Amino acid sequence: MAPSSVFPFMAGGAAHGTKLPVGAVTLHDLTATPRFGLKGGGSAAWLTAHGVSLPAINRIGSHHGMRILRLGNEDILLLAEGAGDALADLKAAWTKDTGPKAYSSWREEGWAWMRLSGRHVPQAMERLCALDLRAGAFGVDAIAQTRVGHIEAVTFRSQEGFDVLFDVTASAYFARATAAAAMDCIDLPIDMEGHI
């Protein structure tokens, strides 16, 4: 598999053309995938009023194919993979609503969304994150708001491995940090094109 590049947020920017590691630890950039975050007083009430059943804090729920991440009492993130229409409908309803509706946290622009996959992801995550993320301690519906690769991040499980959300301006750094962790924990070849 050829390495893909970091989501090109700004042509010619510092991250432009940065390649993502491929191999026993593979990084996919899902930053272009639709998502919608609400924050502030009234977030939970607005979503509940629109039929969204909210999980507990630091847990993941689902609604019409979207994943609902409860990052705080009034800080909720909706991720759409294959549920872009449902998310667009909800976002359109929120935009049109003139009543109390909290505010958009602009997660679709402020945060990068990366997915770690590959058979050595557990070992790589051990080096990137200090928390116990083993299956027995960190379930499929759990969220960890912590540091991953030394930067503030939100991480949770995906079918392939782990998803990580973090400040989009750290995309190139995160790609390099993940590649370095992968190189550190395995002796299998990792495509480092663009990293050194």
Next chain:
Amino acid sequence: MKILTCPMNGPRNIDEFQSFGPVRAEPDPDRTADADWSRHLFRAENRKGIVVEWWRHVPSNYFFLAERDLVTNEVLRTFDASERWAHP
């Protein structure tokens, strides 16, 4: 490594937290003598004992309170601000 227990996120490296200092009284400037108001603005307490402090878990931007022993530096407990104020 020092560990601090965030009421929302659980035990974490102290490196993930930011201290915002002790919870202070909020005197009404219109009803407070000048000397007392001046003391409130410019003087910091430096006593022994237990202090209640504001802390923030940075990755989740969650503010909470901690009781800390100023002599031993032991954090006695951490708790959500709603425990102290019904409507913080």
